Amino acid sequence: MGRQPCCDKLGVKKGPWTAEEDKKLINFILTNGQCCWRAVPKLADLRRCGKSCRLRWTNYLRPDLKRGLLNEYEEQLVIDLHARLGNRWSKIAAKMSGRTDNEIKNHWNTHIKKKLLKMGIDPVTHKPLQKETKADDMTSSSTKNLMPQDSSSATSGNTLESYEENSSLTRSENSLAIQDQETEALFESLSEDEKLLSYLLGEDEPPLVNTSTWELPNNVPSFNDHPNGFASWDDCATWLLDCQDFGVHDFGLDSFDDVEISILDDGNKQSMSILA
């Protein structure tokens, strides 16, 4: 007995998504939230399978996604997480906000894997390759400090020390190459906060954070404004929609003129319009 297809193959479109399809999906998710994906195509008037809709949303349309290549520090994080977790891309992605498993997997296969091989490191085991690599390869690589000194640090829990050591070397040698100062600062703060890093690596409970000390841009909804310590959903949604750039340029600002978001808040349906 074979497994039933996730959707009716007849009439289901495949291939790249069009701007119109994106618009429909965004409109539907913003209006209804993420419910049962199987029902989404029908309800959103899309000739796609539910799986495809979920993938499109999680990998491309989601408003909290970062864009662009992973920077130096994110790469280091991916390498270390991969040493600990292996090819469990979703677990790795879960530790890195704004990145998808697909994105990390692609970046690993197209960039990091090659870097590691060039450095003489087996990307699967994170151990030095048996065959001696040329010294030129080892020294010329700008990423020679990306990896822990030996495989033991990948499993011995010395990650923090390795990161501090490696990141400081990288900083001193490649400071001019640092493009994302914000991320660097974030990574440094993570490296200095062992509890938080342990949490990110899935080894510990989330550390308590005093949000009253957070400094956020003026337009970011403050967690302290809310009686429960959380910004309201519509505040966050507004802010995310202000910040994110999911294809607005792809289908033109006018496309959003008729988009309305309905938000359930304490049982009372609220509505707000998105102004392009």
Added chain:
DNA sequence: AAGTCTGTCAACCGCATTCAA
């Protein structure tokens, strides 16, 4: 200019896992 090669990444496929009946 045309053809070929290579790298990148969005999307698909099929198996695994979860969960409700």
Added chain:
DNA sequence: GTTGAATGCGGTTGACAGACT
């Protein structure tokens, strides 16, 4: 405990763009 539907996950594919010949 069993079954089947829904969803999640990781490997793979294929279209596309840019580099190279």
